[in-house]
């Protein structure tokens with residue numbers, strides 16, 4: 001194994017705009033149209049393998065790929081659940097740092113849970129990644145490469161069920177995406193650009209999940225993209241939320257909810273409120289009522305709630321709520337007219353479920 005190196009990730013095709021790609025190809029002594037050929041391989045066929053780029057002359061394809069598509073995100077191993085329909089991949093980055101992503105295939109769609117940072121600085125006490133602290137931000141290409149490789153494994157039929165397309169992306173892997181705003185938006189632009197310039201994914205099918213970094217939420221609302229926003233609330237009152245989501249001491253429940261409502265107004269996209277149900281911590285019926293009231297006081301039809309049964313992390317004293325308590329919490333929200341769906345916890349047996357991504361080598 002290579003020792004961690006410090007510094008910036010080597011430049012990569014997936015960091016570049018269409019013009020920058022042409023320029024990079026030209027600098028390597030090739031005609032600009034080679035950039036589009038490379039884009040087609042990378043964004044339409046999901047390949048960064050020079051061997052398969054048979055429309056490029058043998059003499060130049062190795063050089064172009066070596067210079068512009070260095071292997072930034074390298075598979076260390078995978079763990080499978082649900083007969084192979086859920087796959088967690090551990091990746092090694094150029095400097096030896098590790099991150100994870102999780103691919104979940106359903107009968108009619110597939111979703112990739114991607115990492116935006118190695119570790120996380122938000123320190124939520126119930127989240128495994130939060131316990132690690134922040135190692136570093138991922139670059140745009142390091143985020144894009146997770147998606148490119150998952151798309152390839154689906155398209156090539158590697159995942160049981162026959163060849164398929166990747167439909168949904170959720171920034172619910174390691175890290176706080178809005179704390180790495182520039183690289184995040186760079187990656188999103190590559191996701192939504194039509195093929196072959198990008199992957200041609202629908203912005204609606206990309207979910208950015210945040211602890212509630214209010215200024216960045218406001219900025220995201222102005223990007224002019226109908227991305228889906230998810231706010232990790234986990235408590236409707238500041239006292240408890242400051243314990244569960246420490247950044248709440250900076251931006252309160254009300255400020256985070258106001259920013260979420262503003263996001264809806266700017267984009268027309270219904271916001272999702274995430275609420276990990278933790279036994280005897282935040283699962284009280286009165287908290288369900290209070291949440292319903294706070295959401296309704298900001299209007300109707302703009303939000304839905306996604307309770308998540310807590311996935312206990314190693315060493316944590318907290319567990320998931322009892323089923324009847326969960327049911328009552330959901331009932332309280334629905335009584336307030338709030339659409340509420342409990343999240344399915346795919347991959348919890350491979351520590352692939354929400355909040356469990358810790359890139360633990362064991």
Ligand code: SAH
Nearest residue numbers: 127172175176209210232274310311354355
């Ligand atoms: N930093 C972003 C993305 C984090 S992961 C955010 O906080 O939103 C996506 C979701 O999983 C978040 O709502 C997070 O709070 C939740 N989560 C973290 N640890 C969890 C756990 N142990 N059980 C259930 N959900 C968890």
